[in-house]
Structure formats: C-alpha cells, structure tokens
Amino acid sequence: MRLPTSLTQCLLTGAAAALLAACAPPAETPSAEAPLPAAETADAAAPALYVDVLDCGTIAISDLDAFSSAGDYAGQADEFTNTCYLINHPNGRLLWDLGLPSQLVGLPPFTQQIFTVSVERSITDQLADLGVVPSELTYVSISHAHFDHIGQADQVQGATWLVNQTEYDYMFPADGSPPADPSLAANFALFQAMDKQIISDGHDVFGDGSVVIFQTPGHTPGHSSLQLTLPETGPVLLTGDLYHRTESRELGRVPRFNTSEENTLASMAAFEARATDLGAKVVIQHEPADIEPLGGAIR
Template sequence: MALKPLVAALLFGLSAQPATADDTIKLYTMDCGTIEASDMASFDSEGRFAGQSNTLAVPCYLIRHSKGDLLWDAGFNQAMVGNTPPAAGGFQASMRVKLTDQLADLGLAPADIEYISLSHWHPDHSGNAGLFATSTWVVHEAEREFMFSDAMKDANGDYAALVNAKTIQFTETHDLFGDGSAVIVPTPGHTTGHSILQLTLANAGTLLFSGDLYTHAEGRKVGAIPVFNVDKEQTIQSMALFEKLLKQYKARAIIEHEKADFDVLPKFPGYLD
C-alpha cells in the first residue's frame, strides 16, 4: 500500500512552485505615472512599431513580507504631480498621484520601508528612489557602479541620496528573504545590471516582473529590443531566461509598462496575496 502516497505525491505534490507559500505576503501595485507615446518606433530597433501610439503604465510595487517591506521600482519623480513636464521625443510623461500619498494610505512613510530595489536606473524606475535612503538598497553591483560613474554625475539627481544607503549588492540571483518568495534575477542588456523580480504569493502563485526587459506585450511577442539598449546579445539571453523561468515556475508575466498587465492587478489599495 506504500505506493498510494507515492502516486498521490507524484500527481499533486511535485508542482513547480518554489519552496515558499507564505500567506502573509501581499503585493500592492501603485500608480507611479503614465507615458503617452505618440510613436513607439524607438522601442524596437527593427522599427516594427513605427507610427504606433501607446499608453504605457509606470508602476511601483510594494511587497509586504513578515521580514520587511520591499519597494520594487520607484516610478517617476513625484514632483511631476500637478506639474506635467512638456512632451519630449514623442513621449508625454505625467503623474497623477504621489507615491508618498499612496504609501500614507497604508499608514507608511518611506522610512518604514526596509528594502528598495530597482529593475534599472532609468528615470521612470528611479524617480523617487532618493526618498528611500534609509532603506537597504538591493542592487546589482554593475548597475550601482554605472549609476555613480562619471558618465552619470550630472544625471543622477533623483537617486543621488542612495549613495550612502545601506546596500546589498548582488551579481547572481538574489533570494531577498531567504524563502524563495522574492527573488531578484540579473537580466542584463537593457542596462548593465538590469534585473527582474520573481515573486511567489500563496494564492496567486509566481509572478515575474519584467522591468524593461520587454516594454509592452507586443514587444514580447517579437522579442523587440529598444533603440536605447546597452547590449543586444545580453538582452536576447535575458529574454530567454525570462521565458524559461516563466515555464519553470508556471509563472505569470507582468510586463511593467504594459497597461493591460497593470489594469488587471488589484487596484490600489487592493492587493494580491
């Protein structure tokens, strides 16, 4: 009769879930801006989106875990709220609500957030990072090096305060809480230390946050590589890794700038768990 539990284990027990399913973890999706693109041409070096317009989401994500809160991506600088900048390069950026006001809805201030991590340094991902200088910054070593390199000394205003933050630097996959629930995976190419987040929730399962590895769902379908991209070969390898992880963990892809992916996540202050 010993076979019975074995068969049951084979049928039900060996799913591809990571080790954890901590039912206290919550994912909040916050609105950290919008980009109206009048021409998506620059999001594909082969020009396949030329002439197409699109509305791109700019999210910030708050992951609440018993071992601490993690802010994943910091959106546009919230000074933009009520102060919409002029369109530039075919892009109209705007921001409707401050990140700090959204955190306050949960009774939180930036100083309460234990960890901050950015998929990469671009201004639509690091705009409010400077508010989190008392958090521990979890950052790819190569990304941090570039962010404070001479090349960036006139352009790092939004995140400059992180220079003195406590840091956890990684070069390989980093399991933040040590339980497999929030795993940061290097996916270089878009920038030197671009990374994605693999998040596993008790009910919703595993989600893979793309950063800007892909810009939008259409771009993922064709493997579009933007004109502004540091290393094309690395990006192709990173896309292959993303697709492999999706299958391995039966995960759901969240393309961060894809408005459809933003819209189906619970509307803040609702959450996914």
C-alpha cells in the same frame, strides 16, 4: 526606459528644480530600533506575502520606433503605465522601482520629443493610504537606473538599497568618470547617500525563496527582474523593462536604446524558460493590459 537627455535635464532644472527644493516631502526618520533577526520577527499570525501595486506615473509615446530595433513600431503610438510595487513580507517590506519624479504631481502633462509624462500621486501619499510610512520600508531595489524607475528616491532614504555590482558601476563608474547618463547625476546621488547592499544574481531577499531578484541584463548592463511566490497567485515574474509591451514579448522586440541587443535577447530566452519552468504569471510593468486586472494588489 531611458528618456531623452533633454527631457531629464528639463525636469531636473529650472522650474522642476525649484519644485524639488520647495516641495519635496520631509525626509522620514528611520527607526532607531535595529531590526530583529528573521527568526525572532517571524510570527505564525503574521500576514502572508502580498503585493500592493502603486501608480508611479504615465508615459504617453507618440512614436514607438525607438522601442523596436526591427523597425516595425515606427509611427505607432501607445501609453505606458509606470508601476512600483510594495512587497509586504512577514519579515519586512521591499519597494520595487521608484517611478517618475513626484515633482510632477499637480503639474500638467509634460511633453518633450515623443514622450509625455505625468504623475497623479507620490509614492509617499500612496503608502499613507496603505497605512505605511517610508521609514517602515526595509529595502528598496530598482529594476534599472533609467529616469522613470528612479524618480522618487528622495522619499525612501531610510531603506537599504539592494543593487548588483554591474548596475551600481553603471550609475557610479569605478574610475570616477561620469555615469552613462550624466543628466541623472542628481538622482543617482540620492542613491549614493543610502545604505546599500551589493547583491549577487538570484538574490533571495527574505531568505525563504518567496522574493528573488534575478539579473536580466541588456536594457542596462545590470538590469534585473523580480520573482515572487504568492499564496494565491503562485509564481509571478515582474519584468522591469525587459519588455515594455505585450507585442514586445510576443515578438522578442528590443528597444534601439538598450545597452546590448545580444544580452537582451539572451535575457529574454532565460526569462521565458524561467516563466515556463515555474508556470509563472508574467506582469509587464509598463503594460496597462497586465496592470489593470490586478486591481492594485497581487496575493
């Protein structure tokens, strides 16, 4: 979701900027030991693929009109979850999406225009509960470069960033012009400092088909979704922001602020065909009705 420029500027300047300087957790030191090839790290006793669901903030919206170009959401209110996902594979870990800024932790909910945002705990704190430190992350990937999906990049600097060329160019235009949302330049700079791997559509993260990043453009030019194949649940598709609500999926509603309605509708059609072909469980990442039954994990 693309929050208003005034909101992002307010959170990245003034008191929030001071918090960033004073309160940001110390950077984790990446392991000096190079990862072994998959064939050497795979272990018959290694745990099967599983996913930990992290709470990366809450977004209350007083008027949903911006979330449907059809005009049928005007005057409605809703509250979105903001989730991140730790994908635990025998050969590494992928963190999918980075939520709202951890500088909001401990602060009262922040309201700007139609949005009220809050964060209870940082990604680093939640990883600690799972016995994981950020330096143990192999990869980080974001569904797209909007404010509520990139907020804690400061905590994952030791991981390799997986990104398609289209979304990378959206963040860092090749001609040197400002990014699509200049107010996020400071956040984007944290990604530019990371090791990165440019990936193609249908990127098989661990080489065995169990974790696949596929492009669903339209919300942003290089927006992506995630396909998982889990031992108990089977195929699972994480939507990113292809959909924000159950109704958005049922009605095919496109937010007014998407970069392309035509591309979004085409992505929705391709996504639904994939879900049908796989018999997949679909998880809308901002939809509490999809998140709460997971109980913090997908197996």
